[in-house]
Amino acid sequence: MKRTKINDLLKSTDFGSTVCVKGWVRTRRSGKAVSFIALNDGSTIKNVQIVADAAVFDSELLKQITTGSCLSVIGKMVESPGSGQSVEVQAEQIEILGTCAEDYPMQKKGQSFEYMRTHAHMRLRTNTFGAVFRIRHNLAYAIHKYFHEHGFFYFHTPIITASDCEGAGQMFQVTTQNLYTLKKDEEGKIDYSDDFFGKPTSLTVSGQLEGELGATALGAIYTFGPTFRAENSNTPRHLAEFWMIEPEIAFYDIHDNMDLAEDFIKYCVKWALEHCADDLEFLNKMIDKSLLERLHFVVEHDFVRLTYTEGIQILEEAVANGHKFEFPVHWGTDLASEHERYLVEEHFKRPVILTDYPKEIKAFYMKMNEDGKTVRAMDVLFPQIGEIIGGSEREESYDKLKARIDELQIPMKDMWWYLDTRRFGTCPHSGFGLGFERLVLFVTGMQNIRDVIPFPRTPKTADF
Ligand code: 4AD
Ligand code: MG
Secondary structure (H helix, E strand, C coil), X not given: CCECCHHHHCCCCCCCCEEEEEEEEEEEEEXXXXXXXXXXXXXXXXXXXXXXXXXXXXXXXXXXXXXXXXXXXXXXXXXXXXXXXXXXXXXXXXXXXXXXXXXXXXXXXXXXXXXXXXXXXXXXXXXXXXXXHXXXXXXXXXXXXXXXXXXXXXXXXXXEECCCCCCCCCCCEEXXXXXXXXXXXXXXCECHXXXXXXXXXXXXXXXXXXXXXXXXXXXXXXXXXXXXXXXXCCCCCCCCEEEEEEEEEECCCHHHHHHHHHHHHHHHHHHHHHHCHHHHHXXXXXXXXXXXXXXXXXXXXXXEEEEHHHHHXXXXXXXXXXXXXXXXXXXXXXXXXXXXXXXXXXXXXXXXXXXXXXXXXXXXXXXXXXXXXXXXXXXXXXXXXXXXXXXXXXXXXXXXXXXXXXXXXCCHHHCHHHHHHHHCCCCCEEEEEEEHHHHHHHHHCCCCHHHCCCCCCEXXXXXX
């Protein structure tokens, strides 16, 4: 018999019909006459109640129906007398597809997130992680839909690369060399001629540079892929492997870029509100009571736009008025998450787009302002998260970009192809990168980025 997904079953009003449901047991309550089994198949946060009559089923079979076991149930779909449920299934046949060993790690309710991270292979079966990963999927879908509908092309950039887009030297090397017998030259430098690519290569930190090649041919592209950063940041906002969405658009200046970022992110949040209502309601109840309010707030309000210099003035005033930050703040410093969150959560009380950062703390490709000190960067700062998007207008002048590359001593052998965009019909263009997990973090109200990607990679952890 064809299986009905629980999500579909719970919406159905075909009472009296015979259905087949399959899923994992969340709980079983047994009375003398009947057992009530809460079954979940992942299609929705909601369980369906299976009612098993003790007169119909062998007590040995019922005993094996424990939390975590997997069942196939055929029975009659009836209107549920219990509150909160519309439908239940009066079981006629129960097949145990898989019993569950006693040491099932998700047995108990209310386990800590730390504990569940050490059992990330099984935490997917919990209500919270089910909700998070259904929302994650929906956001990914919304992102593709948004860009497709706005005339952007999904452009695949390489994962293995020989260039460092962000120039921060936080790359994971890729090699097939035997590390015990590394070939070195007379100066003791590694000889890559025998290595797979014949030169040093790494996992990409960003698809932007290749994205610019796409944008200056196709007009508007976006990437959506995994990126890797070997930064030793053990924070609730950093992963060593994360997914990034990078739109890149020809003929856009920084204002167009900000408009796009704001419209895009609001679309994603709205999509989640409209399509993940059950999961969001659950998270709002269990994880963060102000989640829904925050999501609606972001959708309904304009983001504040101001320059880095103005932002620093506000932060310096806060310090003068007695506000204590862990890290010092003055013109020229990179903002820490606490500074970003002060601007967003305490000062403006809404999302902020900061622009025109000092060139020293931003990447080489950003367009230089007239002042010669700041670049046309933009960071979108969000409540609870801090930086969710980083982007800029790009330097389109060959001479200025070349000068910057030389100044930073970036090897030309890695960059000639990138500079060619500025030699062959250069144009103003802009783009940004949205950290996908930071978006999922924001939309779910979860506190730690390790809990919004199925199998997180962070310093000293690469399990599962
Ligand atoms: O600000 P970032 O480093 O910008 C770039 O990589 C540009 N090439 C993007 C572009 O203009 N096309 O990173 C962009 C975003 C950040 O705002 C943040 O949301 C996320 O990527 N991000 C991380 N997310 C999780 N873990 C990390 N270690 C992250 N580093 C950056
Ligand atoms: Mg950034």
